[in-house]
Amino acid sequence: MVATAQAAPVAPGRLGEAIPAEALLTYQSHLATWLTERRAELGRLDTAAQRAANAQTFTGDVVLAMSMWQSVSTGTEQLRQLWDSGRADAVARERMSRVIWGRLDGAQVPGVGADPSTQVSLVEATRLCDALISQLRVRLSFDPNQADTVARLRTVRASLVRSGDMLRRENLGPAADGSGGPAAVDALVTRLDRVTADAARGADVSGPLAELESASARAERDSIVAAARRHEHDRDASRATSLLERLAARSDVLAELAARCRREVLHPPILAVPDVSRLGEVPQDREALAAYLTRLELVARAMDAVEDAYSTPLRTRASLRFRLTSATDRARRNGRSASATVVAAQRETGDAVETTPCDVALAADLVDLYESLTQELPHRRRASGATKGSS
Structure with a gap:
């Protein structure tokens, strides 16, 4: 048998990070070479195994090696699509890290049972395929x-x-x-x-x-x-611990945001800040850990919803203040600030915006009205246009 020309390529980055584009390009190039060489060698090994006197003893490992190669090939195609000829942004490159370091999708392997490719990453699949090829090469010699x-x-x-x-x-x-x-x-x-x-x-x-x-x-x-599988479990446990810590810290920030919104806004949202401590410690059992990670992700999405609900009225109030100031400046420039109606509207709108707790809906209506009152009067716009035309 011919020795393998190139070892399994070294994968860049780690799970969950946007891997640099240059490292991804190099990895995909090496992976393509690896796939070509392994496919040719698997073909030679399969032919030799079929000619062996005890061919049935090699069937399981040959099929498993081919299954692992196919899983790597599928993962490589997913990387190619995400790479999009080098146009992959940070989000796409983070997804590529999940393809490289996350679990592959596998199926049942005849004569072997559950395909180990369902439990290993693309990186580990290349190593396992190399190990199987090495064993077959020795045995068939x-x-x-x-x-x-x-x-x-x-x-x-x-x-x-x-x-x-x-x-x-x-x-x-x-x-x-x-x-x-x-x-x-x-x-x-x-x-x-x-x-x-x-x-x-x-x-x-x-x-x-x-x-x-x-x-x-x-x-x-x-x-x-x-x-x-142990490495996958350790990575999942580390990820769960890190996510738990981040969510716990975020929970405190959201609690402060919710308290501020309730102080400053009339009729604030009625949403509870998720208490991540109720999930307990990170479990060690494989199935329990997978379920725990799912719950953590649900809590993260719930926190996103809570943050959006409580920050929206505060952002709206800040925007109304800016619009009120801009309209007031416009009234000074076009002479509308001398109007008693505009003065009264400015006072009423300012009170509505600055009152705490603020009725955001009422303040928005008043700002809309005030902006219309501060527009330049039609006859002045016509007079201004005529003056410019005569000149």
């Missing part, structure tokens, strides 16, 4: 009936060591169904020791060794998926 047994045993032991080290480094235990984990890898190591001892005695170990090769490949694949 040997003919089970003719390969050197010692070399095959060494390959299996190296795979199990990698799996065990990863599980212990990430402090990962068994899956929810009790499978996997360091204990399962240790059990495979014990089986490998027995097969090694039998091979040293000259026994035919081709059958047990083939089973161990398949089991070690699954163990390494599962350890990669488990580590990816």
